[in-house]
Amino acid sequence: MIFKLERKLKSNKFKLTSWFKMQLFFLFCIGNFLGNVNASSAHFEVEVPLKSFQGQTPNAASPVVHHAFKEMLVNVTGTETILTTKEVIQAMSEMDRYINQFSFHQPTPTERTVKIQFNGALINQLLSATKMPMLEDNKPLTLVWLVVERDKKPKWVSADSELELKQQIESAFARRGFPVVFPLLDLAETTVISEKDIWNGMVTPLAETANRYDAKAVLIGKLSGQPGDYQSHWTFLGEGESSHTWDIKETEQGTLFNKALEQLASQFIKGKKEQKTVAVQTENKANHAFQNMKLIISGINNMEQHAKIEGLLRNFSFVKEVEIVQISPEETIFKMRVTEGRDAVVKSMASIQFLAEDSTRLGLEGEDRSQALVYKMVEEL
Secondary structure (H helix, E strand, O other): OEEEEEOOOOOOOOOOOHHHHHHHHHHHOOOOEOOOOEEEOOOOEEEEEEOOOOOOOHHHHHHHHHHHHHHHHHHHHOOHHHHHOHHHHHHHHHHHHHEEEEEEEEEEOOEEEEEEEEOHHHHHHHHHHHOOOOOOOOOOOEEEEEEEEEOOEEEEOEOOEOHHHHHHHHHHHHHOOOOEEOOOOOHHHHOOOOHHHHHOOOOHHHHHHHHHHOOOEEEEEEEEEEOOEEEEEEEEEOOOOOEEEEEEEEOOHHHHHHHHHHHHHHHHHHHHHHHHHHHHHHHHHHHHOOEEEEEEEEOOOOHHHHHHHHHHHHHOOOEEEEEEEEEOOOEEEEEEEEOOOHHHHHHHHOOOOOEEEOHHHOOHHHOOOOOOEEEEEOOOO
């Protein structure tokens, strides 16, 4: 069963009356929220599980909306720091502006969820105002190797051991929309690496294990301590040779895992920035291999001649781009982007038999043509 209400912002076709607003909020007042929140950063959509269906006052809806809004922001940025910015605090008092639509769902007779879709354009404006980077929609799969100290001995955290810890860190991953996988810990892996190796900081063999799971990143952690005093050490291995380590101390394990994942998010953002920087540098380096060259030809009488000359120029392997930038009764000016120097270009131009160099036009009209190639038509095409 689905109860759906949709509101189009700034539309004259659909205006909310005070009565309708109260009914809208009343639908929200069916209980407190529990459990994980699933958010899609691509559509700024959040689905919140609801605990009960007992009616409450209309104001009781706002915690549900605000909770969903906060979880969406954590999902798209990877950090709770976004929630403390003045821009987000102000936005929390203007929730009407940010909601596009919401719907209630009843997947089972005893379970209900509310799905809220926020306005993507306004969220992007909000994030831009906070100057906080946004995670990419295509978040990389992370392989997690985790050990915990029990009775002064390291122990694997996996589906077969320390399941509660595994679920806690999976929840921290899910909150940010990060896909995660834990190792199988089969014979092929445990003969290469042991809990003790990880505890002693031997992480080099783990870099190769990412290929087995098609993971783009490896997160290695070791946990120790007791309630009120937890310690952890983390190592991130990214694509290439990128790596980063950090330590976290917290009184609660849930808080510790959230802070660990904030560090992971920052590494993903840093990695994307570095990739973009390398791409720009590579492009700039490639651009430096080219040079622009001006070619001036006089005596061209019609468009057919223009087209034939342009075609011949494009046939030269060193010419990457060519365009006509000026046509006058006296001459035509071509702009070429070439990979060879002037001498190589002149040598190749000699193969065009109906053109000849024309030094008499180098200084016409007071223009500096010393770097241009100047030719004239010596026969009709």
